Amino acid sequence: MLYLVTNRMVGHQIRLILLWMMRRLLLVLKFVAVPLVVGYVSMLLQRDSLENWYPTLVKSSLTPPGYVFSIMWTLLYILMGLSAAIVWSKQTHGSWALKLLYSFQLFLNLLWTFCFFFMRMPLLAFFVLIALILMVVAYTMGCYMSHRIAAYLNLPYLLWLLFAAYLNFFVVMYN
Numbered sequence: 001m002l003y004l005v006t007n008r009m010v011g012h013q014i015r016l017i018l019l020w021m022m023r024r025l026l027l028v029l030k031f032v033a034v035p036l037v038v039g040y041v042s043m044l045l046q047r048d049s050l051e052n053w054y055p056t057l058v059k060s061s062l063t064p065p066g067y068v069f070s071i072m073w074t075l076l077y078i079l080m081g082l083s084a085a086i087v088w089s090k091q092t093h094g095s096w097a098l099k100l101l102y103s104f105q106l107f108l109n110l111l112w113t114f115c116f117f118f119m120r121m122p123l124l125a126f127f128v129l130i131a132l133i134l135m136v137v138a139y140t141m142g143c144y145m146s147h148r149i150a151a152y153l154n155l156p157y158l159l160w161l162l163f164a165a166y167l168n169f170f171v172v173m174y175n
Contacts, residue, residue: 108131
């Protein structure tokens with residue numbers, strides 16, 4: 001009899017733990033999906049320019065091949081989503097500001113693609129990129145105060161944006 005009671009209790013606890021884990025996983029997947037969707041929209045915006053305009057530009061010798069951009073942005077969008085999931089799941093003082101900064105930097109990320117590839121205006125895109133870098137710095141510093149892992153997850157993104165700023169500036173200067 002004791003075995004049946006204990007077995008049912010353990011089974012119930014396991015179900016609760018599995019349910020909790022599924023909810024956490026769905027939350028994380030939701031937050032990873034958002035920047036991946038931004039990346040997909042960016043890809044659609046730049047498709048024509050990547051075929052017809054971008055190859056004609058003078059680019060830095062440090063410009064990586066196209067497939068590197070695809071791999072890096074996918075990885076960066078996943079890291080951004082994980083960072084957002086951490087921020088959204090742990091309410092702390094100032095979380096609303098972090099959420100606002102994160103949302104705004106996602107918008108600027110998409111706006112950069114629109115300005116650079118769709119409008120074909122590298123100078124305007126460069127200024128958008130500077131604003132994006134400032135937003136990501138503010139978000140990362142804010143995360144460092146209360147969500148250190150979320151901050152660390154943004155460091156590769158910040159470094160990549162600085163590299164992108166160099167590449168963007170090179171295009172502005174030599175085209």
